Amino acid sequence: MTENLPISRxxxxxxxxxxxxxxxxxxxxEDIGPLGGVFRVTEGLQKDFGKRRVIDSPLxxxxxxxxxxxxxxxxxRPVLEIQFDGFVFPAFDxxxxxxxKLTNRHEGALQMPVVIRIPYGGHIGAVEHHQESxxxxxxxxxxxxxxxxxxxxxxxxxxxxxxxxxxPVVFFExxxxxxxxxxxxxxxxxxxxxASRVVRRxxxxxxxxxxxxxxxxxxxxxxxxSEGTSCEVIDLRSLSxxxxxxxxxxxxxxxxxxxxxxxxxxxxxxxxxxxxxxxKAFFALEAPVLRVSGFxxxxxxxxxxxxxxxxxxxxxxxxDRSLAY
Numbered sequence: 641m642t643e644n645l646p647i648s649r650x651x652x653x654x655x656x657x658x659x660x661x662x663x664x665x666x667x668x669x670e671d672i673g674p675l676g677g678v679f680r681v682t683e684g685l686q687k688d689f690g691k692r693r694v695i696d697s698p699l700x701x702x703x704x705x706x707x708x709x710x711x712x713x714x715x716x717r718p719v720l721e722i723q724f725d726g727f728v729f730p731a732f733d734x735x736x737x738x739x740x741k742l743t744n745r746h747e748g749a750l751q752m753p754v755v756i757r758i759p760y761g762g763h764i765g766a767v768e769h770h771q772e773s774x775x776x777x778x779x780x781x782x783x784x785x786x787x788x789x790x791x792x793x794x795x796x797x798x799x800x801x802x803x804x805x806x807x808p809v810v811f812f813e814x815x816x817x818x819x820x821x822x823x824x825x826x827x828x829x830x831x832x833x834x835a836s837r838v839v840r841r842x843x844x845x846x847x848x849x850x851x852x853x854x855x856x857x858x859x860x861x862x863x864x865x866s867e868g869t870s871c872e873v874i875d876l877r878s879l880s881x882x883x884x885x886x887x888x889x890x891x892x893x894x895x896x897x898x899x900x901x902x903x904x905x906x907x908x909x910x911x912x913x914x915x916x917x918x919x920k921a922f923f924a925l926e927a928p929v930l931r932v933s934g935f936x937x938x939x940x941x942x943x944x945x946x947x948x949x950x951x952x953x954x955x956x957x958x959x960d961r962s963l964a965y
Contacts, residue, residue, distance in 0.1 A: 641826050648818040650792035651681050651757075653826070654799040655719065659689050662717065665803055666693045668704055669721030669757075678723055679759060679818050701731035708754045709739055717753045717803055725760040725815075726769030732777070739808050740783030751806040755799070760788075761852050761902050762949050763816030765942035772939055773903035775850075778810045779880040779912075786880040787833060788812040790854035792822035794877065797829035805833065812879070814852035834878035836886045842872035845959050846890040846897040848913065850876040853900050853950065860955040869959060879909055887913070888921050895926035896962040900950050905933035927965035930958045 645653065658665045667682060673696040676683030686694035697704050701722060708718035722728045728735075735756065742752050762771040778786050785807050789795040795813070802809040831837060839854065840861050847857045854875045861871035872890050876882065891897050897917055899910040914929040932950045940948050 643824045643826065644821055645792045645796070645824050646819045646821045647789070647792045647795045647813070648679055648681050650796040650822075650824050651799055651813065652683060652685070653824070654796040655682065655685060656688075658719070658800050658803045659685065659693060662803075664715060665717045665719065666695065666711070667719050667721070668695045668697050668708060670697055670699055670704075670723050672696060672721050677721055679815060681757075681813075681818070682721065701727055702734050705731040705734040705739060705754075705756070709734065709742070709752070712752050712754050713750065717755075719755045719803060720757060722756060722758045724766075724770045725758055725772040725774055728756075728758055728774060735778070735784070735808075735810075736781045740781050743807065744783060752808045753803070753806055754808045755802045755805075755811050756808070757799075757811045757813060759815035759818075760812045761814050761816055762939065762945050763852060765945065767942070768939070771945065773901065773934065775812060775879055775903060776908050779909055783808070784880065785809045785834070785878075786812070787878050788814065788851040789877065790814065790817070790851055790875050792820070793824045793830065796824045796826065798833055798877070801829065801833040812851060816852045817855065820855070831877070834881055834883055836877050836883040837875045838872060838886055838890065839875050840871070840873040842870040842894065844870045844894055844896065845962055846872045846874060846887070846894045847900065847955065847959075848874045848876060848887060848897060849900040850879060851902075853902060856950065856952055857900060857955065860952040860959070863952055863956060864959055869963065871959065876913075882913065882916075884916060884920065887917060891917055891921045892924040895924055897925075897929045898932060898955060898958045898962060899929065900932040900955050902934050902949055904936045905931055906936050908933060927962045930962055932958050
């Protein structure tokens with residue numbers, strides 16, 4: 641069965657299915673009850689499942705994560721909503737010092753099935769602390785799984801797969817794409833949680849990204865095709881661990897790669913991807929792996945976000961530089 645849903649409703653449907661199939665799943669977060677969250681992702685869930693399973697929490701991110709750790713120890717599977725990306729930092733110590741380390745601290749005997757949902761990224765014209773891309777902090781932390789869907793079908797299935805994981809999962813949701821519609825196949829997942837995916841075939845340059853950037857890469861690939869350049873586009877999907885197989889296979893065919901991200905470029909996920917591809921596919925490369933990113937400054941006011949965020953033109957400029965080698 642397939643449905644045409646925006647990403648926000650696909651996430652809602654995935655959360656609903658998880659609540660229906662496992663009574664140990666519960667949701668926690670600020671304003672996720674009657675309001676349904678700032679982006680209405682949890683709309684209707686408290687009405688249908690009650691206040692003991694869809695919990696409006698106090699305005700305290702550290703307390704939300706700390707409570708979830710205790711619930712996970714007690715056999716529950718908490719799914720937390722951090723209202724905006726910049727609000728996760730009050731909980732950073734709980735996530736990186738406790739949640740990420742408890743399974744290792746107990747030599748594998750204690751599982752921590754906690755999902756932390758974070759709307760992230762730009763393109764919504766918001767103010768400070770509401771448009772950030774903090775993925776690298778969490779991909780750098782051993783003990784955490786980190787994923788980000790770019791489309792409705794992945795959103796529907798990946799949230800359920802994350803909830804089923806025995807390990808903590810940081811689940812980054814590209815907020816700018818919450819209203820982007822797509823076909824959702826509710827019969828079976830297309831891929832495992834930590835698989836990357838080729839979303840467009842090409843022969844000349846490999847373009848790689850995650851989350852909202854995948855749409856921009858597809859726009860760049862379409863423009864490149866009109867100019868006679870064939871770009872392959874890969875959606876990373878899982879940021880930690882990274883499924884390098886499709887990336888390396890693609891680069892060994894095209895000989896070139898451009899990685900694009902909204903986050904600043906210095907010591908970022910793109911840095912790691914570029915270094916690993918150059919280590920493992922060095923002799924196949926016709927040009928260095930190039931990166932297109934946000935600038936190494938705090939996220940700017942809304943009127944400047946169009947300059948800060950990579951667009952199709954900046955990606956195509958990198959494609960041209962790669963082809964010029």
